Amino acid sequence: MRFTQLAVFFAAFFLPFISAISNEKLSKEASRYKGIIQLTNNNFKRILDSKREAYIVVLLTATNAQVGCTLCMELDPEFSMMADSWYKDHPEGLSESGTGMFFARADFDPKKNSDVFMHFKVNNVPRLLFLTPQGDPSSFSQINLPGEGGMTRVLAIVNTLRDATGISDFKIYQPINWGSVFVTAFATAAVTLLVKKYKPVAAKLITSKYVWGLATVFVIILWNAGYMFNSIRGSQFAGMTQDGSAVIYFMEGQQQNQFGIETQIVGVIYGVLASCVAGLVLFVPYAKQFYATDKSGRPTLSKACFVEFSLTLSFLVTLYLVYGALTGVFKLKSPGYPFKLIKFPFH
Amino acid sequence: MVPKTTPKKADVASSASKFSDTISASYKAYCKQVSGDRQLQLIDTFCAFLVAVGVIQFLFVCAAKDSFPLNAFLAGFSACVGQFVLLVSLRMQVVNSFMGISPQRAFGEFVLASLVLHFLCLHFVN
Amino acid sequence: MATSCTQKHLIRWIQLLLKCTIFLSLTAAAVSSRLFSVIRFESIIHEFDPWFNFRATKYLVNNGFYKFLNWFDDRTWYPLGRVTGGTLYPGLMATSAAVWHGLRKIGLPIDIRNVCVLFAPAFSGVTAWATYHLTSEIKDSGAGLLAAAFIAIAPGYISRSVAGSYDNEAIAITLLMVTFMFWIKAMKTGSIMHSTFAALFYFYMVSAWGGYVFITNLIPLHVFILILMGRYSTRLYSAYSTWYAIGTLASMQIPFVGFLPIRSNDHMAALGVFGLMQVVALGSYVKSQVSWQKFQTVMVVSLVFLLALGISALFALTYFGFIAPWTGRFYSLWDTNYAKIHIPIIASVSEHQPTAWPAFFFDTQFLIWLFPAGVFLLFLDLKDEHVFVIAYSVLCSYFAGVMVRLMLTLTPIICVCAAVAISKLFDVYADFSYFFSSSSAEKPNLSKRDRIMTLVTKLTVCGSFLAYLVLFVHHCTWVTSNAYSSPSVVLPSRNPDGSPALIDDFREAYYWLRMNTAEDAKVASWWDYGYQIGGMADRTTLVDNNTWNNTHIAIVGKAMSSPQEKAYDILKAHDVDYVLVIFGGLIGFSGDDINKFLWMVRISEGIWPDEIKERDYFTPSGEYRMDAQASQTMKDSLLYKLSYHRFPTLFNGVEGIDRLRGQNIRQVDIGNLDYFEEVFTSENWIVRLYKLKELDAMGRDLHTKGEFDRGSSRGIKKRVAKKPLLDVRV
Structure with a gap:
């Protein structure tokens, strides 16, 4: 009787230590998935045990397309960047001062980790939670996610973590996009070889007024169509209707805001209109001149006049229709605008 | 090899x-x-003089190791540089007059610009 | 012979008469389309910045130019004061004062306020004239007239030059076009006189606007591109060197600019091109004397050497601190994330946001698609002056896309290029000379059908583009009338029954302040309203729109974000008598202080990160709320209490509905105001004025005093003496 009592006593005494999740165990778990512990119904109780010695940062997310959580999908690579940077510097999960910090993640799957979500009583995603060492598994605090994405958000979260844990040597490494590096190198090499091989053609291209003119006009149209807005604000490419069925091309009613696709549409409109004007000024007289004499040199003025007439008319009609489209599109963005060129039947 | x-x-x-x-x-x-040209000789001597004066001013600042008051130094130095540039422009017009500008008009413009330049330098010296 | 001579004379006179008539009507259109707000409301200075310019002009007119240049303003940025004479651009004020004096001399004593209000429309006529001359140099006088017409009514320019918008841009755009006009004239002829005028108007521009850096970099860029294209000529040398020498020297005469042209990186491009120009001149001279072969090696060696020398010198001087790097305001145009991280005040200004595409169309309508067509057509001619237009277009398109405010600098070149495009179009299609020419030698044999077809073609094109031009005029008038003619000091709105009503709360409050407070009273408010308080109420302010001292602004921000007691101490330490708060919750005015509150917190957090934390002002779930769910720090903050004081009494006494944010504000959250007392609230509760309470005569802290007053007012007598334990019956 006493022996069993002693055994039980020793077991009860040592079991917590054995079952307590040590930093080594955590780091082993983390190294299985390259620095981010994946939480499942089976292992989360053990990992979030109260006897842990490290801080744990948990991301509860749902990247399934059906859930449609855009913020989750934005946050995923940022979280991975944070965890990877931490893992790169500290593969054991320990900072210089000996404090441990680990990153964990649970991507919602009803079969594998729904218990994790229930444990934290979470019904909105994404949630970034923070557990202190020696804390109760049910006591956690939430880290606020700043609205601005990208590096600003990562740096803000890192600052919060620094304040909370006192770890000062948390450096963020932005992963090198090997794909784009390779493509750039390949393209540069290809262009250099081509230029070397076809030197006279390249020289002619570089000095050609038309090439420079088209390039300049392209750049001007791009900037006038709001390209800088997209690159500074990082605007969405296009919107979706509430039920996800159709794509919205224009942000209606918002004169100070736009989608990425609006730049492209409006850029094309400007390009067509400018080409119509250039065509009217340059192409029509050239065509008239071309058709003024036929191959044998006899003047065929009626043909030239007719060509001039039809070309001009087609340019004018295109101009009118596209300008009407531009006015209509602007009316979408600024509903109080009173002028229109074309009566749109569906508006 | x-x-x-x-x-x-x-x-x-x-x-x-x-x-x-x-x-x-x-x-x-x-x-x-x-x-052969007296005008050009005059212009070139004036230019050389200006270069010399500018260099002396600059060396003075270097020797004194202090450019206070900076506006005085700048006024003097800009007078040299500005007048030099105006002289070279005039010289170019003397050698080969510009289209639509007679040599007399060129000289008149030169005088006007020099007056403006020196007025500004006087104001700047304070 | 004689008849054709007189015919030519007649034609010239008719052209001159037409030009004059057109110019007169243009000027009339330009001036009248800017007068909407004067006719609808009254002749008043708009917005915020113009109030400071107006106050400075009044000082100049009353005290003379010398005192103005040496003015130390002790009624702003209390207790620091501001060396106003040396930190503003005097061009605008000096011009207004000159106009005022001039009018008085000829017997028309016009009040300085009217001179300032009508200043911008008057100068818009001059801008049209300058644009006419510039475009005539680019193409011909027909295009010039079109460009002048466009710039006279284009909303992009009108937005900053309506009557009442007495800001630097009113005169800056005029001077920009005049400087460019003289530069193009100088560059085409090589005339030293035109260069000198360009330099003098450049000096005038430097005295008027901080955006002069644009000219300082555009002209050297133009010269550099010409040199790269191999179009160096002695005319170019003469024009640029004269402009640089006289222009830079002149620009250093302005106290605010000082030695910037030789110290700051913004101006180094001009100096670099100046040096390069000298080298190229020498090289060109040498080249003319020697064979090309020999010259090539010399040229390559010397170029490489000079480039290395120049770049290393620039880097060395910047590194050792002789030359300051690019100032924050202009650097943020290249590195667009710089301002958000390092200078939040610049990032917070709404004019500094990037431009979405509707803004381009709104400001220029069909000119925006004629603009690329014009640029392309200029590419085909590609004379020296066309290179200038192209460089200006590309550079400005980028800047206009980055910052809404710079749409103003893009508008003139859009007008010029669009005018060139339409002019070329009319050159081809408005040419009816064929139908009027009498000599049969010019007329090839055309059947009647062909003649009619050609006529119809030309008429259709002319007709449709005339229709587009008319639509443009309608659009410009509509935009000016609806969007750009609001004084923003007086707000138009509608009564419940639909009749128009005016919200005049600002002037009501400022006038109250002016009439009912001591002359040396100090008013604390957020920096947006500093200039208006100084201009209309004539009281000393702590911070204003100049935003030159971030720490001082942070002090006011900290006071607004802290609880009452701390705020009282901070404000008392700065001798503040009154606090002014803008509250839009009653009528839904969206520019109120609670909407700006986060910027107050952020700016003060930048200086005191331990005491103020932005997170504390959000709800636990991260929302920015004012109702019951608001965080306690938010409810305790001074701005919350001052904005919502007595607000529920307008409703049922327990809860008030904040119309702007759509939330219910509870009286228990608002609590009691012990350290401040309300002295004035305007009609629609937009402006609220509070006075700091005097220290208690009995030495209690004001919170205790407040509690006592509330207790005694409730009628509950507090037992001070306890009933004795002894049961003594008397």
């Missing part, structure tokens, strides 16, 4: 000789241009 270095040396030598050739040729041409 040897054939590679000798062409290189010859290259350097030839470019050096080209350099000296160019300089001597331009100097000769310059002397020829100036020799």
Whole structure:
């Protein structure tokens, strides 16, 4: 009787230590998935045990397309960047001062980790939670996610973590996009070889007024169509209707805001209109001149006049229709605008 | 080894000789241009004088190791540089007058610009 | 012979008469389309910045130019004061004062306020004239007239030059076009006189606007591109060197600019091109004397050497601190994330946001698609002056896309290029000379059908583009009338029954302040309202729109974000008598202080990160709320209490509905105001004025005093003496 009592006593005494999740165990778990512990119904109780010695940062997310959580999908690579940077510097999960910090993640799957979500009583995603060492598994605090994405958000979260844990040597490494590096190198090499091989053609291209003119006009149209807005604000490419069925091309009613696709549409409109004007000024007289004499040199003025007439008319009609489209599109963005060129039947 | 270095040396030598050739040729041409023309001689002497004055001012600041008051130094230095530039512009018009600007008009404009320049320098010296 | 001579004379006179008539009507259109707000409301200075310019002009007119240049303003940025004479651009004020004096001399004593209000429309006529001359140099006088017409009514320019918008841009755009006009004239002829005028108007521009850096970099860029294209000529040397020498020297005469042209990186491009120009001149001279072969080696060697020398010198001087790097305001145009991280005040200004595409169309309508067509057509001619237009277009398109405010600098070149495009179009299609020419030698044999077809073609094109031009005029008038003619000091709105009503709360409050407070009273408010308080109420302010001292602004921000007691101490330490708060919750005015509150917190957090934390002002779930769910720090903050004081009494006494944010504000959250007392609230509760309470005569802290007053007012007598334990019956 006493022996069993002693055994039980020793077991009860040592079991917590054995079952307590040590930093080594955590780091082993983390190294299985390259620095981010994946939480499942089976292992989360053990990992979030109260006897842990490290801080744990948990991301509860749902990247399934059906859930449609855009913020989750934005946050995923940022979280991975944070965890990877931490893992790169500290593969054991320990900072210089000996404090441990680990990153964990649970991507919602009803079969594998729904218990994790229930444990934290979470019904909105994404949630970034923070557990202190020696804390109760049910006591956690939430880290606020700043609205601005990208590096600003990562740096803000890192600052919060620094304040909370006192770890000062948390450096963020932005992963090198090997794909784009390779493509750039390949393209540069290809262009250099081509230029070397076809030197006279390249020289002619570089000095050609038309090439420079088209390039300049392209750049001007791009900037006038709001390209800088997209690159500074990082605007969405296009919107979706509430039920996800159709794509919205224009942000209606918002004169100070736009989608990425609006730049492209409006850029094309400007390009067509400018080409119509250039065509009217340059192409029509050239065509008239071309058709003024036929191959044998006899003047065929009626043909030239007719060509001039039809070309001009087609340019004018295109101009009118596209300008009407531009006015209509602007009316979408600024509903109080009173002028229109074309009566749109569906508006 | 040897054939590679000798062409290189010859290259350097030839470019050096080209350099000296160019300089001597331009100097000769310059002397020829100036020799007959009193106007050009006057302009060039004035230019040389201005360069000398500017250099002296700059060296003074370097020697004194202090540019206080900066506006005075800048006024003096800009007077030299500005007047030099105006003189060179006038010289270009004397050698080869611009289309639509007679030599008298060029000189008149030069005087106007110089007056404006010196007025500004006087204001700047304070 | 004689008849054709007189015919030519007649034609010239008719052209001159037409031009004059057109110009007169243009000027009339330009001036009248800017007068909407004067006719609808009254002749008043708009917005915020113009109030400071107006106050400075009044000082100049009353005290003379010398005192103005040496003015130390002790009624702003209390207790620091501001060396106003040396930190503003005097061009605008000096011009207004000159106009005022001039009018008085000829017997028309016009009040300085009217001179300032009508200043911008008057100068818009001059801008049209300058644009006419510039475009005539680019193409011909027909294009010039079109460009002048466009710039006279284009909303992009009108937005900053309506009557009442007495800001630097009113005169800056005029001077920009005049400087460019003289520069193009100088560059085309090489005339030293035109260069000198360009330099003098450049000096005038430097005295008027901080955006002069644009000219300082555009002209050297133009010259550099020409040199790269191999179009160096002695005319170019003469024009640029004269402009640089005289222009830079002149620009250093302005106290605010000082030695910037030789110290700051913004101006180094001009100096670099100046040096390069001298070298190219020497090289060109040498080249003319020697064979091309010999010259090539010399040229390559010397170019490489000079480039290395120049770049290393620039880097060395910047590194050792002789030359300051690019100032934050202009650097943020290249590195667009710089301002958000390092200078939040610049990032917070709404004019500094990037431009979405509707803004381009709104400001220029069909000119925006004629603009690329015009640029392309200029590419085909590609004379020296066309290179200038192209460089200006590309550079400005980028800047206009980055910052809404710079749409103003893009508008003139859009007008010029669009005018060139339409002019070329009319050159081809408005040419009816064929139908009027009498000599049969010019007329090839055309059947009647062909003649009619050609006529119809030309008429259709002319007709449709005339219709587009008319639509443009309608659009410009509509935009000016609806969007750009609001004084923003007086707000138009509608009564419940639909009749128009005016919200005049600002002037009501400022006038109260002016009439009912001591002359040396100090008013604390957020920096947006500093200039208006100084201009209309004539009281000393702590911070204003100049935003030159971030720490001082942070002090006011900290006071607004802290609880009452701390705020009282901070404000008392700065001798503040009154606090002014803008509250839009009653009528839904969206520019109120609670909407700006986060910027107050952020700016003060930048200086005191331990005491103020932005997170504390959000709800636990991260929302920015004012109702019951708001965080306690938010409810305790001074701005919350001052904005919502007595607000529920307008409703049922327990809860008030904040119309702007759509939330219910509870009286228990608002609590009691012990350290401040309300002295004035305007009609629609937009402006609220509070006075700091005097220290208690009995030495209690004001919170205790407040509690006592509330207790005694409730009628509950507090037992001070306890009933004795002894049961003594008397």
